[in-house]
Amino acid sequence: MLGKVVIVGVGLIGGSFALALKAAGAVREVVGLERSPQALARALELGIVDVATTSPQEAMNGADLVLLAAPVAQTARILEALLPHLEPGTVITDAGSTKSDVAATARAVLGERARQFVPGHPIAGRESNGPDAALPDLYQGKKTVITPLPENAPGDVGLVAAAWRLCGAVIHTLTPGQHDSVFAAVSHLPHLLAFALVDDIAHKPHADLLFQYAASGFRDFTRIAGSSPEMWRDISLANRDALLTELDAYLAQLTALRARLAANDGPGLEAIYTNAQRARRAWSEAIETAEPPVPGSASNQEPQ
Template structure:
């Protein structure tokens, strides 16, 4: 499907994309373009990339597709480094967890060539990072959101979608604004809460004792606090307005729970817990059910 794919950031996300394409026989050559020489060498050693490059010009020559898999705050600088070497046929996409800021950066940098950029976000990950965390089946059965732009040719979007499909992903379409509003609630806020809880306990004078008795419930709730602080700092700031709205709503919910608890209102507490249990069970059943292949209407966002 692709003669040459360039991965900017050959860690968990970019590396897994490369391995997924390779496993599907969908790419002839993968070139890694990485800011860390150590990570680049490791990606080459693990067979994630076939060639290692530190110069964008050498990396992009003849490239069909470029995936930018780096912290979202770096998007503008990365695209600026790529632009002088971008062939007319080369498609650029990204894997950032926010989209409005990425689109704004891409418009500012790429200008009239914005049609070559297709914003994307794979809904998959692990708490570990770097090339050693990359696996070929990370995206199998997982959603990938594409936030296609008005300037994107349909064939360009379809080509990016097919690349993700070859990795086993299921394609969904959301506008950048809708994407950020949704993920502020179901991804960005949970990460903020996990980080906050672990940080709070770590700062207590008897933290060592608390961590000694923390068990599976604490581990499961805080698993995502093991993610990259740099990446989640950028995501939190990039989606600040939507995240603040979700945080305010959550603070209000905590205030209500505190009121019920202080009043010893068991029925009110149980009602909140029961509603949450029902909602979570329904969600688990939905995600565990085999999701049918999306039809044309679903993929067009209709």
């Protein structure tokens, strides 16, 4: 049972965390700390938070756990605001999609008190944003990656893991560097590609005609281009080096595909398509086995 939990950023990720803890009966009080009075008021109206405030001092008084659920570029600003009110027993974690930069920021801002910061990343999401997008079962059966710092106390890491388990998540552990390399390939690059494709078509002189005939394949491939541009700008820049590596590899793959297409190389194209199909099916079967859908849940949503 958690006492006081503070959610910094009461949108989809933070709001779903709060709702899940409440649904589990695992928290006494949830306090929302947010820049936007409108978002705070809506979170209070929806029952996501019990107290809404724009005051870090009020929010941090007696807090057991603090979740930063804001764009990663805001991490330094938020930690600077929280630091003067950070009590010795309070643990801070985050939900950012990059971890090396967040860990470095925590050390730079918090100094020796970075030991109270345990980085994390829930692998779940939707293309919708804001308090109204929050769901109590968003994390059911989904992975949450924790990337502990060497200076973290085992008990603090355990607290963060326990909180996510109460939300229904399955805990995995990576180093910050491992995390960023993995997610550059399987999350950040796909988002970049989806944004790029939709932007390319939108700039064509006959864009209206093209969108008129875009069907389910286009919708499925580009769904994640409906995600927050601000958030994905920050993620792309924060994980720039790893993302550039993956983008270069993908460009090489496209060049190879183009060469086969230009050479009318049907067998070569089919070989690539067949390998991709086989890998996709194996991955899908593994996911279905490891993460059985929860009736009425959002477990079919792609990770962010």
